[in-house]
Amino acid sequence: MVFKLAKNGLVLTMAGLVSACAPVSILNGITPSSTFDRTKNVPFGDAERDKLDIYRAEKPKADAPVLVFVHGGSWDSGSKDIYKFLAEGFTKSGYDIALPNYRLFPDGKFPDFIQDNARAVAHITQEFPGRKIVLIGHSAGAYNVLMLGLRDEYLRRAGIDRCKTVSAVISLAAPVGVVPLTGERLIQIFPDRFTKEDAVLNNVTGPTPPIFLGHGDADTVVSPVNATQLAEKIRARGGQVQVKIYPKQSHTDVVKVLSRHFDGDTTLKADLVEFIDGLPASAQTCR
Numbered sequence: 001m002v003f004k005l006a007k008n009g010l011v012l013t014m015a016g017l018v019s020a021c022a023p024v025s026i027l028n029g030i031t032p033s034s035t036f037d038r039t040k041n042v043p044f045g046d047a048e049r050d051k052l053d054i055y056r057a058e059k060p061k062a063d064a065p066v067l068v069f070v071h072g073g074s075w076d077s078g079s080k081d082i083y084k085f086l087a088e089g090f091t092k093s094g095y096d097i098a099l100p101n102y103r104l105f106p107d108g109k110f111p112d113f114i115q116d117n118a119r120a121v122a123h124i125t126q127e128f129p130g131r132k133i134v135l136i137g138h139s140a141g142a143y144n145v146l147m148l149g150l151r152d153e154y155l156r157r158a159g160i161d162r163c164k165t166v167s168a169v170i171s172l173a174a175p176v177g178v179v180p181l182t183g184e185r186l187i188q189i190f191p192d193r194f195t196k197e198d199a200v201l202n203n204v205t206g207p208t209p210p211i212f213l214g215h216g217d218a219d220t221v222v223s224p225v226n227a228t229q230l231a232e233k234i235r236a237r238g239g240q241v242q243v244k245i246y247p248k249q250s251h252t253d254v255v256k257v258l259s260r261h262f263d264g265d266t267t268l269k270a271d272l273v274e275f276i277d278g279l280p281a282s283a284q285t286c287r
Contacts, residue, residue: 038053053080055088055090057092070102105188136169138254148169170272174222231243
C-alpha cells in the first residue's frame with residue numbers, strides 16, 4: 001500500500017503491499033513452519049474472497065485469546081496469502097491466529113469490507129468456541145478493525161457481542177480521517193471521503209475494548225498524527241488506549257518487525273505481546 005502524505009493527514013494513491021512480492025516471498029520462504037498447524041482457505045461465506053487461513057500454535061499459550069489479522073492494501077489489493085511470516089511470528093509466541101480475506105474494490109466499497117471482516121470473526125468464534133478475540137490490522141486493515149471495535153452494528157449483524165467477544169483492537173498505521181480523502185479511486189470506495197460516519201475519528205462515541213495504536217515515525221504513507229489524534233479522542237471520551245510511535249519505522253516496517261527475523265529491530269512485537277497478555281479476563285471488555 002502506498003499513500004502520499006499531505007498536511008499531517010494523508011492523500012491515498014493506488015498501489016499494493018504486494019508490489020513487494022519478491023521480498024515477501026523470500027521472507028516467507030525462510031520462515032519455518034514448525035510452530036503451527038495451518039488450515040488454508042476455510043470458507044466463511046459463499047463469495048470468492050470469503051476465505052480465511054487458521055494457524056494453530058504447536059505450543060499454545062494457556063488462556064490466550066485468538067488473534068485475527070486483517071491485511072492492508074488500499075481496499076483494492078492485498079491478500080492473506082502473503083502473511084505467513086507474520087502469522088508465524090505470533091504462533092512461535094504461543095498464539096493461534098486467523099487471517100481473513102475480504103472484498104476489494106471494485107467488488108467492495110464502504111462498508112462491504114468491514115462487514116466481511118465481521119462475518120469472518122463470527123466464523124472464527126465457531127472455530128474457537130469460548131475464546132476471546134484480539135483484532136489486529138495494518139493500514140487499510142487497521143481501519144477495518146478499528147471500525148469493528150468502535151461500532152456495534154457490524155459484529156452485531158454477524159451475531160457477535162462486541163464487548164463480550166473482542167478483548168482488544170490493535171491498529172498498525174491506520175488512516176483514521178485526519179483529512180478528507182482525495183483521488184478518484186478512493187472517493188469511489190468512500191463516497192463521503194472520511195468526512196462522516198466512514199471516518200474512524202467520527203466513531204469515538206461510546207465504550208470500546210482496549211485499543212493499541214502503533215505507528216512508525218518514519219511513515220510517509222500514513223502520518224503518525226492519525227494515531228495521536230485518535231488516541232486523544234479516545235482518552236477524552238474515557239476509553240482505554242495505548243499509543244506508541246516507533247523511531248525509524250516506516251509504513252511497512254511495522255508489519256515486517258512482527259516476523260521472527262526482524263522482531264529485535266524495535267520493541268513493537270514485545271509491546272504487543274505485553275499488551276495482549278495484560279488484557280483483563282473479565283466478560284465485559286468495553287469502557
